[in-house]
Amino acid sequence: MSLVVDATIARGEFSLSVNLHVDAGETLGLVGRNGAGKSTLIQALAGLIPVKSGSISLGDDVWDSPARGCFVQPEDRHCAVMFQDIRLFPHMTCLDNVAFGLRSDGVRREEARDRAREQLTKVGADELIERRASGLSGGQAQRVALARALALEPRVLLLDEPLSAVDAASRPMLRDLVGEALESFKGAAIVVSHDEADIGVLTGVIHNLVC
Amino acid sequence: MTDLDISPVHREVAPHYTLVDRVFRRFVTAAALFSLAVLALIFIFLLQRGFVIFRDFGFSFITTSKWEMIDPADTATAVFGIGAMLVGSVITAAIAVLIAVPFAVATALFIEFYSPRLLRNPLTALLDLVAAIPSVIYGIWGYVVLLPLVTGWSATLNKYLDWIPIFSVRTPIFGRSPLMAGMLLAIMILPIITSVAREVYAQAPRDLIDATYALGATKWGGIKAVVLPFGRSGLVGGTMLGLGRALGETIAVYLTLNLVYEVNFKILASAGGNVASMIATKFGEASPYELKGLMAAGLVLFLVTLAVNAVASFIVNRSRGVV
Amino acid sequence: MNADLLTETIPEPRRPWDHSRSTALRVLALVALSGMFGRLATSLTGLEGLLGWYVGFALALPFLAFVGSVRHGWNLASDRIATSLISVAFAAVTIPWASIFIEVGRKGIDAFHGSYLTSDMRVTPSSDPLQFGGVAHAIVGTLLMVLMASLIAVPLGIVAAIYVVEIKGRLAGLVRFLTQAMSGVPSIVAGLFVYSTVVIFFGGFSGIAGALALVILMLPTVARTSEEVLKIVPSELRSASYALGATQSRTTFKVVLPTIASGLVTAAVLGIARVVGETAPLILTASYFTATSFKISDPLASLPIYIFSNLGIGNENATARAWGGSLVLLGVVFVLFLIARLIGSRITRKK
Numbered sequence: 001m002s003l004v005v006d007a008t009i010a011r012g013e014f015s016l017s018v019n020l021h022v023d024a025g026e027t028l029g030l031v032g033r034n035g036a037g038k039s040t041l042i043q044a045l046a047g048l049i050p051v052k053s054g055s056i057s058l059g060d061d062v063w064d065s066p067a068r069g070c071f072v073q074p075e076d077r078h079c080a081v082m083f084q085d086i087r088l089f090p091h092m093t094c095l096d097n098v099a100f101g102l103r104s105d106g107v108r109r110e111e112a113r114d115r116a117r118e119q120l121t122k123v124g125a126d127e128l129i130e131r132r133a134s135g136l137s138g139g140q141a142q143r144v145a146l147a148r149a150l151a152l153e154p155r156v157l158l159l160d161e162p163l164s165a166v167d168a169a170s171r172p173m174l175r176d177l178v179g180e181a182l183e184s185f186k187g188a189a190i191v192v193s194h195d196e197a198d199i200g201v202l203t204g205v206i207h208n209l210v211c
Numbered sequence: 212m213t214d215l216d217i218s219p220v221h222r223e224v225a226p227h228y229t230l231v232d233r234v235f236r237r238f239v240t241a242a243a244l245f246s247l248a249v250l251a252l253i254f255i256f257l258l259q260r261g262f263v264i265f266r267d268f269g270f271s272f273i274t275t276s277k278w279e280m281i282d283p284a285d286t287a288t289a290v291f292g293i294g295a296m297l298v299g300s301v302i303t304a305a306i307a308v309l310i311a312v313p314f315a316v317a318t319a320l321f322i323e324f325y326s327p328r329l330l331r332n333p334l335t336a337l338l339d340l341v342a343a344i345p346s347v348i349y350g351i352w353g354y355v356v357l358l359p360l361v362t363g364w365s366a367t368l369n370k371y372l373d374w375i376p377i378f379s380v381r382t383p384i385f386g387r388s389p390l391m392a393g394m395l396l397a398i399m400i401l402p403i404i405t406s407v408a409r410e411v412y413a414q415a416p417r418d419l420i421d422a423t424y425a426l427g428a429t430k431w432g433g434i435k436a437v438v439l440p441f442g443r444s445g446l447v448g449g450t451m452l453g454l455g456r457a458l459g460e461t462i463a464v465y466l467t468l469n470l471v472y473e474v475n476f477k478i479l480a481s482a483g484g485n486v487a488s489m490i491a492t493k494f495g496e497a498s499p500y501e502l503k504g505l506m507a508a509g510l511v512l513f514l515v516t517l518a519v520n521a522v523a524s525f526i527v528n529r530s531r532g533v534v
Numbered sequence: 535m536n537a538d539l540l541t542e543t544i545p546e547p548r549r550p551w552d553h554s555r556s557t558a559l560r561v562l563a564l565v566a567l568s569g570m571f572g573r574l575a576t577s578l579t580g581l582e583g584l585l586g587w588y589v590g591f592a593l594a595l596p597f598l599a600f601v602g603s604v605r606h607g608w609n610l611a612s613d614r615i616a617t618s619l620i621s622v623a624f625a626a627v628t629i630p631w632a633s634i635f636i637e638v639g640r641k642g643i644d645a646f647h648g649s650y651l652t653s654d655m656r657v658t659p660s661s662d663p664l665q666f667g668g669v670a671h672a673i674v675g676t677l678l679m680v681l682m683a684s685l686i687a688v689p690l691g692i693v694a695a696i697y698v699v700e701i702k703g704r705l706a707g708l709v710r711f712l713t714q715a716m717s718g719v720p721s722i723v724a725g726l727f728v729y730s731t732v733v734i735f736f737g738g739f740s741g742i743a744g745a746l747a748l749v750i751l752m753l754p755t756v757a758r759t760s761e762e763v764l765k766i767v768p769s770e771l772r773s774a775s776y777a778l779g780a781t782q783s784r785t786t787f788k789v790v791l792p793t794i795a796s797g798l799v800t801a802a803v804l805g806i807a808r809v810v811g812e813t814a815p816l817i818l819t820a821s822y823f824t825a826t827s828f829k830i831s832d833p834l835a836s837l838p839i840y841i842f843s844n845l846g847i848g849n850e851n852a853t854a855r856a857w858g859g860s861l862v863l864l865g866v867v868f869v870l871f872l873i874a875r876l877i878g879s880r881i882t883r884k885k
Contacts, residue, residue: 046425075427075609087422091440100436101426106607152427228782235783236701242690243697243709246753250716253727253750260730317623325620340871341631345811347838348860351845352634355641355853360585398630405627429613452718459720461814462842487722491814509726513719520718524711 002026003156003188007054007064009037009044015052016040020207022188029203030192038192039084042160045190046081047074058155058188075104080154084161086145088133094120094144095129101152119151120144123177139170143177150181157182157189163198175201253513261507263500264291272507273297278472278489283498291504293486293511295474299389300485300512303464304457306393306478311401312450318401319408324434335409342402350463353395358467361394362386365479380480389478392468392485396460400453407449407527411442444526451523459516461487486512564602564618568594588629592622635864642861645854651862654835656825660844660852667855669862671826672840675741676866678830679820680810682745683752688802690749691756699764700786710761717754724750725815733819741834744820748809756805763797764790796877803877807870811863813838837863 002023009016016037022028032038043049045056047063055065063072080101088097098116103109120129125143128136133144142165149157162178163171179202182189193199199206228236264272268291275292282288322334365385372378415438423433464485470492471482484492490505490512497505568591575581575590599614650668658667694713698706728747733739767790775785791798821833822843837859844856 043421048421048425074424075429078427079425081422081425083418083422083425085418087419089419089422089436089440092436100423100428104423104426104428104432104609106609148426232781232783235781235786236703239693239697239701240703240705242693243703244705246690246694246716246757247705247709247712249750249753250712250719252731253719253723256727256730257723314623314627317620318627321620321624325617325624336875337631340868343807343867343871344634345813345838345863345867347811347813347841348634348638348864350813351841351856351860352630352637354845355857356633356637357630401627429609431613431616432609434616455718459718459722461720461722462838466845487720487814490722490726491817494818506726506730509723513723516718516720516723517715521711521715523718524714528714 001059001155001187003045003056003058003190005045005054005056007044007051007056009040009049010052011040011049014040017054022190024187025185027182027185027189027191027203029199029206030190031196031199031206032192032194034194038194039160042081042083042158042190042192045156045158046079047072047077077156078152078154079156079158080149080152081158082145082149082160082162084164086141086165088136088141088144088148090132090134092133093129094125094131094133094136097133097144098148098151101148105152116147116151119147123147123150123181138165138167139174142166142174146178146181150185155187157185157187159189159191161193162191162202163193163195178202250517254510257506257510257513261503261510264504264507268292273511276472276474278493278504280498280501283501286500289500289504291501291507293489293508295472296484296486296489296508297511297515298474298476299468299483300458300487300515302389302476302478302483303392303396303468303485304454306390307396307400307457308450308454310394310397311404311453312446314397315401315404315408315449315453316446318405319412320434320438322405322409323412324430324438335406338402338406338409342406346399346460346462349395349399350466353391353398353463354466357395357398358386358391361388361391365390369479377476377478380477382480384481385479386481387467387469388481389468389475389483392464392483393478395463395467396457399460399463400456403456404446404449404453407452408442408446411445412438415441444529448523448525448527448529451519451526455516455519455523458485458519459487459512460485461491464488465491560602564595564598567598571598585629588626592626595622638857638860638864641854641857642859642864645858646861650858654824654826660847660855661849662851664851664854664858669837669840669859671824671835672837672859673862674826674828675820675823675835676810676837678828679741679745679748679816679834679836680806682742682830683748683809684802684806686745687749687752687805688756688798691753691801691805692760692798694753694757695760695764696786698761700782700790713754713757716750717758719750720814721747721751721812722814722818725818728815729818736831739819739821739833741820741830741832744816744834744836745830747815747819748812751812751815752805752809755808756801759801759804760798763794763801766797767793796880800874800877803870803874807867807874810866810870811838813842817842837866 002021004021006019007017009018014037018041020028030038030041040049044051044064050071051064051066053066055067056063057065062068062070063077064070089100092100095113095116098119099112102112102115107115117129120126123143123146125140125147128140128144133141136144142162146162159178163174166174175198182191182202191199191202196206272292274294275290276295277290277292280289322331322338326334362385365388366383368378369380369383369385419437420433423436428436465488468483468485468488469481470484470489472484473482475482486508490508493501493505571594572587572589572591576583576586581589596615596618599618600611603611603614645664647665651673652670653668654671655667656671694709697703698710724747727750728743732743732746736743771789771793772785775789780788816836816839820836822839823833823835827834841856841859841863844852844859
């Protein structure tokens with residue numbers, strides 16, 4: 001089931017044409033300078049903004065195609081995003097943050113919490129489970145955000161600058177963690193970054209975003 | 212040349228205070244403190260005029276529920292206590308808050324998240340306008356339009372829920388009851404609570420709401436996870452502001468609640484009152500000694516509402532500061 | 535991937551920003567069905583009229599929304615219930631608002647006649663037919679007292695704001711906090727205070743006393759609004775003025791205040807709108823007078839008390855007069871509000 005994007009995305013004055021194809025189990029790396037439209041692309045894929053023309057589809061499943069009058073709601077795309085600015089909900093514990101997506105998907109509370117706990121342990125954040133998300137360091141928050149994205153068992157995984165908020169010391173460790181996560185991930189994954197070195201370690205295929 | 216220190220020194224651009232400036236600052240400070248002095252003067256004068264009452268009746272002025280002076284010339288025949296009125300103030304204000312808060316939350320959410328974008332500004336303006344309607348207009352509308360309706364509803368409530376103590380009555384006379392006054396107060400304080408709530412909801416971080424959608428949440432899921440927790444303290448503050456207004460309202464309560472000097476928890480019964488409306492009622496034909504009693508009652512009301520409002524503005528300010 | 539399996543899992547695609555026809559149809563069907571339930575409620579139970587219909591409608595809508603969506607799971611169902619509850623509650627809130635505007639307009643217009651705004655009640659008892667008498671005395675009294683109150687409260691309020699924003703004195707936090715707390719002083723307490731000082735001291739009710747009571751209620755509104763407006767002035771403007779060697783007083787008077795002059799007018803207008811309908815404090819200070827009078831040291835009429843006292847008399851014509859006065863008062867508030875809005879929108883556009 002491959003993710004196929006052939007679309008023009010417009011946001012105000014800014015417009016971006018993308019043509020890409022990611023197979024299941026594959027990870028695509030996108031490198032681009034600031035302002036090249038990386039985050040805009042992520043938002044279009046997640047369904048937070050519509051495309052202007054063209055289409056986004058996963059397998060036979062058309063997500064967004066103005067020509068055909070199709071738009072699948074973000075909640076129905078089963079696509080998990082790890083945002084550049086992390087966006088953990090500050091008033092919830094880390095466990096509740098990770099469980100949130102599962103609960104939105106209709107999973108019962110106990111089960112959601114169990115799966116969230118499991119996922120947090122997998123990313124090595126088991127000591128953070130009961131902590132509130134507001135007091136975390138950059139690296140810790142990034143781990144929880146990764147767990148939150150993976151816990152959904154999404155069909156598509158989108159990582160927006162996964163290492164940007166991390167201090168230099170914990171960078172190698174987190175890079176390994178994200179690398180492992182991507183390796184074992186079965187769906188299509190896209191990683192965007194401004195840092196070619198990071199992308200090189202994390203993914204096989206690299207595209208340059210130019211505008 | 213080397214011993215000459217010419218490294219630049221960081222300097223704030225700041226005013227230099229000339230004589231004119233010092234006079235200006237003194238003057239402004241004095242004028243600003245004048246408004247503080249007003250608060251202090253209210254306290255001092257009401258205390259001074261009402262002191263005799265506190266001395267004569269002591270704590271029973273607050274706990275007892277009798278207001279009579281058989282011989283206006285003889286202070287020994289006077290019995291003053293505002294217990295029932297204080298209870299009445301609290302009951303009517305509590306009814307108002309209980310009714311108004313859920314509707315205020317819904318209205319704020321509707322304006323901010325559910326209404327068409329084009330309607331958002333007009334609705335906010337309407338909210339401000341409704342908040343500015345004078346209480347005497349709410350009063351006349353409540354007295355003429357709402358009262359007959361509430362009388363009917365009260366009879367129905369009483370018919371079916373008689374077994375719940377607060378809905379029972381001794382004599383089946385409904386109408387100018389605590390429920391009626393409370394409902395009118397609810398309508399009056401709703402715009403106040405709503406506009407504070409709307410303001411804090413509008414500040415809820417957009418990117419976190421987007422994050423909930425990206426994680427598969429519905430609109431309500433996003434609101435429940437981000438907007439409501441974010442706006443909680445703002446809502447509490449707005450509610451306290453509304454509570455303060457409801458506790459101190461005079462005219463609307465005067466018109467829609469029968470003044471009876473007894474502690475009445477039966478909210479459908481046509482009996483009750485609040486401190487403010489009692490002052491307005493008794494003021495006209497009060498003897499000098501009774502006037503002192505009214506001053507004392509005013510002082511109690513002043514302190515209660517001041518405390519409520521101080522807490523409210525503290526909470527609202529804190530919620531505005533935290534983003 | 536099996537194509538058959540996929541078509542089953544594809545959810546109905548829809549655009550959230552332009553409502554698709556199916557969504558519109560769903561909502562329409564829901565509303566129509568709930569409307570019928572409302573009709574049913576009025577015919578089966580004791581509920582009556584439009585309000586009774588609305589109660590039935592408001593109960594049916596969330597219930598039907600739930601029934602219609604529960605097969606898609608609790609998440610969607612809770613979203614639909616929340617949407618319908620919030621919409622229903624909002625609509626319920628607008629019912630009393632609409633009722634107030636409509637009743638005041640409809641009942642108020644009955645009291646109007648050719649010279650309603652220009653004649654007073656000096657020789658007209660309240661029970662007289664409606665073509666006699668008017669509200670001129672109340673309008674004049676209200677104008678006089680509000681004008682006097684503004685002359686005191688507006689400068690004081692602005693100065694308090696200047697103290698908090700420009701001078702940032704040691705007591706700035708306290709001044710700010712207490713002006714806010716002051717906005718919660720019950721109006722009757724303000725009246726009692728002025729009664730216990732001014733009225734007792736001068737030995738009688740007067741327009742001056744009424745104006746002073748209004749000052750106490752007006753001051754916090756003016757101070758708060760001015761403060762918000764002063765904060766809009768960019769600090770670069772002040773720095774620029776200081777850098778040119780201007781003193782603080784010069785900066786304040788020549789640079790800061792002129793920049794936000796219209797904002798200060800808004801503050802004054804909002805303050806006036808706050809007190810123009812105050813009733814309780816005037817009962818205790820200005821009392822009431824049936825003739826048009828400009829003597830501010832004597833009792834003075836006012837619109838709110840004109841309404842209040844006519845309502846208290848209780849006969850049909852007096853009540854009609856009370857509604858007439860309400861219409862005039864509501865009109866005044868509305869005009870003040872429009873002025874504040876117009877000036878306010880000009881500021882934000884400039885910004």
